[in-house]
Amino acid sequence: MRRPVTIKHVAAEAGVSLQTVSRVINNGPNVRAEVRERVTAAIARLGYVPSIAAQRMGGSRSYLLLALNDRDRTIDGWRSGEGTDWVDQMLLGGMLQCAEAGYRMIFELVDTHSSHVEREVQAAISALHPDGVILTPPHSDNPLITGLLVRMGMPFARIGSTAQGHGFAIAMDDHGAAKAATSLLLDLGHRRVAFVTGSDEYALSGARLEGYRAALSERGQAVDPDLIGRGDFTFESGLAACAGFLALDDRPTAILASNDQMALAALKCAGTRGLDVPDDLAIISFDDTPIVRFSHPPLTAIVQPIAAMTAAAAKLLIRSKAGDADLPQTMILPFDIARRGSTADSPAGPGS
Incomplete structure (x- = not known):
């Protein structure tokens, strides 16, 4: 079985240090054009796919976003077999958007009613060091969680919230x-x-x-x-x-x-x-x-637009981490109405 190609193989092939390869992967500064071309060619020859660990070596980004969902509601829905695919759509939107930018999204369940909710959130952030946090309802409007993220200087996005405050707010009308x-x-x-x-x-x-x-x-x-x-x-x-x-x-x-x-x-x-x-x-x-x-x-x-809201949240956080300051603080996404068999004229007739 062929062994996976690592950043060490690329460094050896190009004759440079691990840090130089990481700076090239992350489009970092202080790399001569000739060295950048040599590393890029080595990556292509070896078929190397950068790992998050390699990306992290190159600078201040972790290439991870953390999405928090309410523990009790999520688990109760799964256990009862009565859950919907709200969580699936949320994950789909965020993960696909992250993949486009070379990011990964980690999903964690946090009990919004816990007296230790701040400790739970802080523990997850300390373990993962994400570049940003996506909050889903009711976390989106939980002042304990949003206040903690502000104090930590952690960028975050609030799905389903239009309240004034810190973080990006993304919602449907x-x-x-x-x-x-x-x-x-x-x-x-x-x-x-x-x-x-x-x-x-x-x-x-x-x-x-x-x-x-x-x-x-x-x-x-x-x-x-x-x-x-x-x-x-x-x-x-x-x-x-x-x-x-x-x-x-x-x-x-x-x-x-x-x-x-x-x-x-x-x-x-x-x-x-x-x-x-x-x-x-x-x-x-x-x-x-x-x-x-x-x-x-x-x-x-x-x-x-559940998936679209999470995708928008991920995109705003990634762009913000990349240094883009010209970003909307609030986004209202359009809704639609799917007409099906459960609606018809009233027994008295339309316009009655």
Whole structure:
């Protein structure tokens, strides 16, 4: 079996030091053109692929980004078998963007509710020495975590957060998305539109609720508190909220849920009560993870650009580490609505 080519082989082939090879790999200064050409030729002849260790030798960059996700929610979703592919899409976007720049992304789970959350984050950073940190909700708006990163001088990006503060903020227009989804249901003739919120720990939950309220207000409709159900992004919370809606004497004819799990719970509630979707009850979801395309009927959903948000976060951190100062501190990515079989005209008809 052929032994892997290392930086030592390249140095010997080119007749230079390990540090010189590393400076060439990292496009560093203080390397004569003739030496750079010799090292580059040796790399090509030997088919050498630079390792992170070799890249680190050349300067201040580690070529690693650290992504932090909430431990409890992630593990609970995996263990129950009810998780969605939100994490998969997040990893895909970040890892592909890192690969383009010769970086790697490491994924760590941290308990946002732990009294030792700062110690957990600091331990991960001390072990890995990343060039930047990507925070996913609810870490994105956890002041203990963001405050620690500021004190450490660690660049970071906050996915799903538009709050003012340090770090790059990358989010979807959650207010606009909820407003558009509610408006779609109103356009279809629904006048009793219910809304299932997300967890209050997530800033985006409040933005979605306000978007729902704004759509109703623009149509001259009062917000009925009975049609707002408190959820926490779990299937069980969606069941509880939707059961409450459907027990009302004047039940809703449409439900907008703040994520796919709670929308699937609405679909189950409708089925247990003998209601047809979409003829008796229309349902719209947030996120559009693949699971909603295989429900019966497939769910209409707000398409959240999960992979694109993580890719944008990774790109901003990498460019920042490279010295690019002309970078946006806030990025709002566009959403879309995927129309499927769970939405139709209200029983009273459109415009009623």
